[in-house]
Structures are given as structure tokens and as C-alpha cells.
Amino acid sequence: MKRLIEIPANRLPAEGQRVLLRHEETSVLLFNIAGTLHAIDESCPHSGASLFAGKLHGNMLQCPAHGLRFNLEKGCPGAKGMEVRTYPVSSHDEVCIVDLSEATTG
Numbered sequence: 001m002k003r004l005i006e007i008p009a010n011r012l013p014a015e016g017q018r019v020l021l022r023h024e025e026t027s028v029l030l031f032n033i034a035g036t037l038h039a040i041d042e043s044c045p046h047s048g049a050s051l052f053a054g055k056l057h058g059n060m061l062q063c064p065a066h067g068l069r070f071n072l073e074k075g076c077p078g079a080k081g082m083e084v085r086t087y088p089v090s091s092h093d094e095v096c097i098v099d100l101s102e103a104t105t106g
């Protein structure tokens with residue numbers, strides 16, 4: 001069964017910004033990096049800190065708690081075995097869709 005979050009175009013983050021999305025028990029961050037949208041889990045895989053306030057360095061996000069870094073496109077681990085889930089994002093007319101059922105790690 002598909003688990004989708006639909007975001008109207010007028011609620012998408014501006015370039016360089018992020019928004020927090022919630023769907024049932026899942027919290028997702030949606031980033032706009034140079035006009036491309038990226039969705040990742042809001043929770044850091046190390047000890048669960050929120051990644052919402054993490055610093056961006058290009059498409060790398062640094063966890064504000066202990067500094068692990070994550071690639072927003074690939075969810076590459078900041079350390080071995082520490083992988084953040086990423087989700088595919090697509091656009092359909094005036095709606096953006098994050099597909100929670102197609103998560104990938106690493």
C-alpha cells in the first residue's frame with residue numbers, strides 16, 4: 001500500500017529552505033536545494049536528534065547534535081551503519097508528492 005504525502009505548490013520550501021512534514025507516525029524533512037526537492041527522515045539515525053536545525057553545506061546536512069553528515073540525495077552514512085532514509089519526490093501539476101513507501105538508505 002502506498003503511503004504518500006501531498007504538498008501543494010504554495011507550501012513547498014523556497015530555495016535553500018526546508019519544511020517539516022508529518023504523516024501518521026513518520027516525520028520527514030523536505031529541502032529545496034538549488035530548485036531540486038529532497039526528502040529525508042527528520043530523525044538522526046545516531047541517537048534520534050531532530051535534523052530540522054542541521055546546517056546545510058551544499059547537499060550535505062550536518063546533524064546539530066553530534067555532527068554526523070548526511071547526503072540529501074543518497075542518505076549516505078555520516079559514519080558506518082548510520083544511514084538516514086531518503087524518499088522519492090515527484091511533481092504532478094500543482095502538487096508535490098513524497099512517497100514514504102519507497103524509502104531507501106545508503
Ligand code: FES
Pocket residue numbers: 044045046047048049063064065066067068
Ligand atoms: S544524534 Fe545526530 S549525530 Fe548524534
